[in-house]
Amino acid sequence: MMQPSDKALVPFVSVDNMMRLVHHIGVEQMITQIAQQIDSDFKRWESFDKTPRIPAHSPHGVIELMPTSDGEAYGFKYVNGHPKNTSEGLQTVTAFGLLADVYTGYPTLLTEMTMLTALRTAATSALVGSYLAPKNASTMAMIGNGAQSEFQCLAFKAMCGIDTVRLYDTDRNATAKCAANLQERGLTVVACQTPEDAIEGAQIITTCTADKKNATILTDNMVGPGVHINAIGGDCPGKTELHRDILLRSEIFVEYPEQTRIEGEIQALEADHPVTEIWRVMTGQAKGRTDDRQITLFDSVGFAIEDFSALRYIKNAIGGTDFYEPLDMLADPDDPRDLYGMLMRAQ
Amino acid sequence: MMQPSDKALVPFVSVDNMMRLVHHIGVEQMITQIAQQIDSDFKRWESFDKTPRIPAHSPHGVIELMPTSDGEAYGFKYVNGHPKNTSEGLQTVTAFGLLADVYTGYPTLLTEMTMLTALRTAATSALVGSYLAPKNASTMAMIGNGAQSEFQCLAFKAMCGIDTVRLYDTDRNATAKCAANLQERGLTVVACQTPEDAIEGAQIITTCTADKKNATILTDNMVGPGVHINAIGGDCPGKTELHRDILLRSEIFVEYPEQTRIEGEIQALEADHPVTEIWRVMTGQAKGRTDDRQITLFDSVGFAIEDFSALRYIKNAIGGTDFYEPLDMLADPDDPRDLYGMLMRAQ
The missing domain is CATH 3.40.50.720 (NAD(P)-binding Rossmann-like Domain)
Structure with a gap:
């Protein structure tokens, strides 16, 4: 196995790590802190690219992408809404989200957002x-x-x-x-x-x-x-x-x-x-x-800005902790033009 | 640590596993097979929801989401395009993608797509x-x-x-x-x-x-x-x-x-x-x-349909192999209404 470079590794917060983080900070404390982040971001509303979320409707429910950016960070959430799921033992809403660096386009955080959406909605x-x-x-x-x-x-x-x-x-x-x-x-x-x-x-x-x-x-x-x-x-x-x-x-x-x-x-x-x-x-x-x-x-x-705020909050909160794991999600060859060479050397 | 249920675990194909898969199948063979999938999907063009990709432009480059669905599966790709990245030792294009089940809204595959995009573009x-x-x-x-x-x-x-x-x-x-x-x-x-x-x-x-x-x-x-x-x-x-x-x-x-x-x-x-x-x-x-x-x-x-075809190809190709790892990405409490109880029991 080749060792991917740092840039190729995206911090990933699993459901388990998100729950550990919530207990580490405290539920009410974390909701309050996310609310402060939302308050601060809503107060600079005009600095965000805003668009209605992009839905894919079906007879069973909806799957949506919710992107936004403040010109420095880009975030989006994937979220479904399937009311009939509950009767089948599944969540009505599940979600995950991503932050990226607008300057490079490289993702900087991937996280579960089912739990985080519950927290940011309450916040x-x-x-x-x-x-x-x-x-x-x-x-x-x-x-x-x-x-x-x-x-x-x-x-x-x-x-x-x-x-x-x-x-x-x-x-x-x-x-x-x-x-x-x-x-x-x-x-x-x-x-x-x-x-x-x-x-x-x-x-x-x-x-x-x-x-x-x-x-x-x-x-x-x-x-x-x-x-x-x-x-x-x-x-x-x-x-x-x-x-x-x-x-x-x-x-x-x-x-x-x-x-x-x-x-x-x-x-x-x-x-x-x-x-x-x-x-x-x-x-x-x-x-x-x-x-x-x-x-x-x-x-x-x-x-989407509420999710953006929550994502940025998590990115800050996990710094210096072990509440995340590095995910080998981005191919990042030494010579960026040599993707094929990277593939061949992996053999 | 609580053991998440099967439904909460999303198969994830890392860059390393994608490269292993390519070598397992063979580069030219895999390109040809992806092309066959694209051919088959393009021939049922009218069964897809189609939309131009959703771009977030900046002076540095573009970040895009490319969703599509055939009513049974939903797929999207995250992809950036930053030509200036090469001069900084980074990839112009990086990507990852996701498949989900339209019936439940639950993701069924997360995969690197920098390598896979190169393959599907050539295909x-x-x-x-x-x-x-x-x-x-x-x-x-x-x-x-x-x-x-x-x-x-x-x-x-x-x-x-x-x-x-x-x-x-x-x-x-x-x-x-x-x-x-x-x-x-x-x-x-x-x-x-x-x-x-x-x-x-x-x-x-x-x-x-x-x-x-x-x-x-x-x-x-x-x-x-x-x-x-x-x-x-x-x-x-x-x-x-x-x-x-x-x-x-x-x-x-x-x-x-x-x-x-x-x-x-x-x-x-x-x-x-x-x-x-x-x-x-x-x-x-x-x-x-x-x-x-x-x-x-x-x-x-x-x-987007090319990515959808490539995602479905990968989902089939990894079945029964060890070219993926399960990712704890979806909160899935035993009682779907009891997300908070799941959180508390994790303490």
């Missing part, structure tokens, strides 16, 4: 919550208790001061799983029998359900004044969670309108319905919540 | 040559003696009956490298001092140079009747190799016109200049070479 939600939720919010309704739910609860605890979560899912086993996982994490956990029960007294409502259809998780009469809605689950064409009337009563905030109008809750609205880009709130160019009775809605679909 | 060139080159062609001019050149020469030997190659490069060291690498491969190799000398007596002219600019490797008066031109190097906006007058005298064949009009030699022509899609020649729906004096031109830029 984004709570970061936006910290800008939009009512002051002194203490209770969150968590509707949909699947793979993302615990991460959401912990993120809002760490970043928005939530001390009570009220859980609801159409499947009681999912609620029981979520409640059990959140024991001894410093949260009061209430398992609820109905969505109405779950939102009782909540200042923040997070919806995160997975059906690929236009569902109505929240109806208009369920949502009182002053709440912040964090709508995560509606994230592709034909997949929404909220009744249209709620949208009409809400001040709507989005990541990247060009993508959200295709994939988010606002599919149900006119194409020119006013929305606010959340990065403008972060930089102070737009207002967030302006009064106590306002309903704020974060219509979140997930955007 | 595509010689496959098209087998449809378009004049009968009984025996001599090929190889202009540009970089990383792709030896693969091109061997492919045309294996698939088109070439027994003599005439090499030219502006850098004599590149020609010397190519000539040395082709010793004892059953080819008569002639190192030439000028492009005019190289094309002397050649029935096939392959151009494969790397400058990112509109260069004129061939001028009109250099190209006589009856030759087949295999133009590889012009493959992004502003990067061409042939004088426009040659194009006007040629019958032009392309992979995917939507992409070639942006990236190929035909950038220099009107947007409605007639070209023939090569898959139509393969299926018999369009004519290839129709007379001995015709100049045929394959304006090749590389297309």
Whole structure:
């Protein structure tokens, strides 16, 4: 075996190493740090190449590529969305991602992103919550208790001061799983029998359900004044969670309108319905919540810059650690024009 | 460390394993087999989702994602193009690729593709040559003696009956490298001092140079009747190799016109200049070479289906071998909704 050069070896973070890294840093601490990276990157929004993700739809689900670049680093995520997978014992969403150096085009990081996407999605939600939720919010309704739910609860605890979560899912086993996982994490956990029960007294409502259809998780009469809605689950064409009337009563905030109008809750609205880009709130160019009775809605679909932030965070975090392994992924002959010679010498 | 399930483990072919596989099969044999896969996939052209590749341009080069799917498998390639890299001791082009199962969205193969791209590019060139080159062609001019050149020469030997190659490069060291690498491969190799000398007596002219600019490797008066031109190097906006007058005298064949009009030699022509899609020649729906004096031109830029074919070939070829290693790339908890529980149990 030939020894590949350093340039040919791409640091790879396996699922196992990602989990070790999370425990090394701490779940809430890591979510908070990723959120800080996202905040910092969203505040320089205009320095990024942005494009709606590139989907490959099939009757079974969707496979997407989400690239972006700030001119120095390039990142992309591969992610699938297959709601029917759960019934077959598979993940609805799996992902991996890559960072590369724009100057050379050489990859600099390959990492699992199923776990990392859960962390960055929770980080984004709570970061936006910290800008939009009512002051002194203490209770969150968590509707949909699947793979993302615990991460959401912990993120809002760490970043928005939530001390009570009220859980609801159409499947009681999912609620029981979520409640059990959140024991001894410093949260009061209430398992609820109905969505109405779950939102009782909540200042923040997070919806995160997975059906690929236009569902109505929240109806208009369920949502009182002053709440912040964090709508995560509606994230592709034909997949929404909220009744249209709620949208009409809400001040709507989005990541990247060009993508959200295709994939988010606002599919149900006119194409020119006013929305606010959340990065403008972060930089102070737009207002967030302006009064106590306002309903704020974060219509979140997930955007490539969040993955870029998470990838850069991981690249920094693994430096000097053993939470990665070098992957022999790039052919790198001594003479770059002599790829064939490299092949022959390997014999 | 937790033991990930089979579904979480993606077969990974490193550069080292790819080179072992090539030697196991044989270079010319493997190029020929990949060409057969490409031929078979091009003949079912209409069953593929096709899109021009998604580029991220910078002043230093380009990074591209090239996805495609036939509804059952999904594949994409990451590839960079940085002509300035060579002067810094790096590859102009590096690549890796992935196959996934459309039904689950789960990746099924990750592989280096720097070496594999060289093989599939040569396979595509010689496959098209087998449809378009004049009968009984025996001599090929190889202009540009970089990383792709030896693969091109061997492919045309294996698939088109070439027994003599005439090499030219502006850098004599590149020609010397190519000539040395082709010793004892059953080819008569002639190192030439000028492009005019190289094309002397050649029935096939392959151009494969790397400058990112509109260069004129061939001028009109250099190209006589009856030759087949295999133009590889012009493959992004502003990067061409042939004088426009040659194009006007040629019958032009392309992979995917939507992409070639942006990236190929035909950038220099009107947007409605007639070209023939090569898959139509393969299926018999369009004519290839129709007379001995015709100049045929394959304006090749590389297309995603070629990579898809190469990826599927590798996936089949590694079955039952040890030319890959399982990569712990996908989080796959026993209960798909219990990603957080998987994380906690890993502690």
